[in-house]
Amino acid sequence: MQDTFVVAGTSFSSRLIIGSGKYPTHAGMKAAHEASGAQMVTVAVRRVNLNRSEESLLDYIDPARYRLLPNTAGCYDAAEAIRTAHLAREALGTPWIKLEVIGDEKTLFPDNGATLEAARILVKEGFIVMPYVGDDLIVARRLIDAGVAAVMPLAAPIGSGLGIQNFTSLRILREQIREVPLIVDAGVGTASDAVQAMELGFDAVLMNTAIALAQDPVRMAEAMRLGIEAGRKAFLAGRIARKLYASASSPVEGLIG
Amino acid sequence: MQVIINGEVHDLEGQILLSELLERLDLKPGRIAIERNLEIVPKANWASTTISDGDRIEIVHFVGGG
Numbered sequence: 240m241q242d243t244f245v246v247a248g249t250s251f252s253s254r255l256i257i258g259s260g261k262y263p264t265h266a267g268m269k270a271a272h273e274a275s276g277a278q279m280v281t282v283a284v285r286r287v288n289l290n291r292s293e294e295s296l297l298d299y300i301d302p303a304r305y306r307l308l309p310n311t312a313g314c315y316d317a318a319e320a321i322r323t324a325h326l327a328r329e330a331l332g333t334p335w336i337k338l339e340v341i342g343d344e345k346t347l348f349p350d351n352g353a354t355l356e357a358a359r360i361l362v363k364e365g366f367i368v369m370p371y372v373g374d375d376l377i378v379a380r381r382l383i384d385a386g387v388a389a390v391m392p393l394a395a396p397i398g399s400g401l402g403i404q405n406f407t408s409l410r411i412l413r414e415q416i417r418e419v420p421l422i423v424d425a426g427v428g429t430a431s432d433a434v435q436a437m438e439l440g441f442d443a444v445l446m447n448t449a450i451a452l453a454q455d456p457v458r459m460a461e462a463m464r465l466g467i468e469a470g471r472k473a474f475l476a477g478r479i480a481r482k483l484y485a486s487a488s489s490p491v492e493g494l495i496g
Numbered sequence: 497m498q499v500i501i502n503g504e505v506h507d508l509e510g511q512i513l514l515s516e517l518l519e520r521l522d523l524k525p526g527r528i529a530i531e532r533n534l535e536i537v538p539k540a541n542w543a544s545t546t547i548s549d550g551d552r553i554e555i556v557h558f559v560g561g562g
Contacts, residue, residue, distance in 0.1 A: 301510065
């Protein structure tokens with residue numbers, strides 16, 4: 240049986256969701272996306288630059304291959320996020336939205352209250368809402384009550400590459416939340432971080448900087464793909480219990496005398 | 497008349513439709529969205545929407561993001 244990951248009725252065979260920001264070139268981004276095996280790509284909504292013509296990002300992201308997930312990054316209140324979501328839906332014709340309402344410039348931590356407020360409205364308007372949130376169980380439950388399609392807690396500050404800093408909170412979230420996919424969004428720095436997120440039983444990992452700013456983004460994208468797969472398989476396989484003392488792997492009987 | 501497009505003041509002469517404005521700005525109509533005075537103008541209405549003096553227009557597209 241194929242181990243798929245389902246968001247709002249759509250199945251994905253890849254559990255890696257990849258960003259499109261910070262890549263040195265569009266062509267390099269495209270190659271990294273291909274190497275990652277990801278099937279969902281985040282994009283940001285910004286003003287068109289009227290003073291110079293720019294290459295279109297979307298020329299480098301094949302909509303037949305990737306589900307586009309526009310975000311509301313850079314929004315600091317619910318109204319701005321909702322406005323951005325409306326523009327994204329109009330431009331792409333998709334109701335999918337990565338809801339992000341930032342509460343603090345230095346940490347880019349989410350404003351969980353404003354995120355909840357925006358989520359309630361966007362779900363009512365028919366959006367498929369995937370919110371970036373803190374690792375708070377109660378906020379996650381309120382978001383699920385509001386009808387979000389996934390809950391996406393951070394593991395460390397956005398773009399920090401620190402790796403998972405909140406194992407206990409993420410474990411509690413995983414044990415307590417079964418209704419929607421749980422996705423680690425932000426904080427991953429290298430492949431072992433992706434493995435750990437998947438070993439915790441998370442359904443997927445969303446990352447951008449760790450790949451885009453790696454010295455070799457294509458190779459890192461492949462490493463992340465393998466990390467996600469390895470972590471997922473280890474989770475499904477079920478790890479052994481940790482013990483303080485040794486347990487011989489070779490039989491004790493039949494040793495030569 | 498003066499309109500504000502993406503935060504910049506632009507002087508425009510005579511009556512102009514939103515679709516004509518896009519042509520003047522040399523913008524391709526694919527995968528962009530437009531707000532006029534905080535309200536989205538659906539693509540189907542671009543050719544029937546007249547720009548008025550003082551309008552605030554936002555034209556957005558997609559850029560790289562996480």
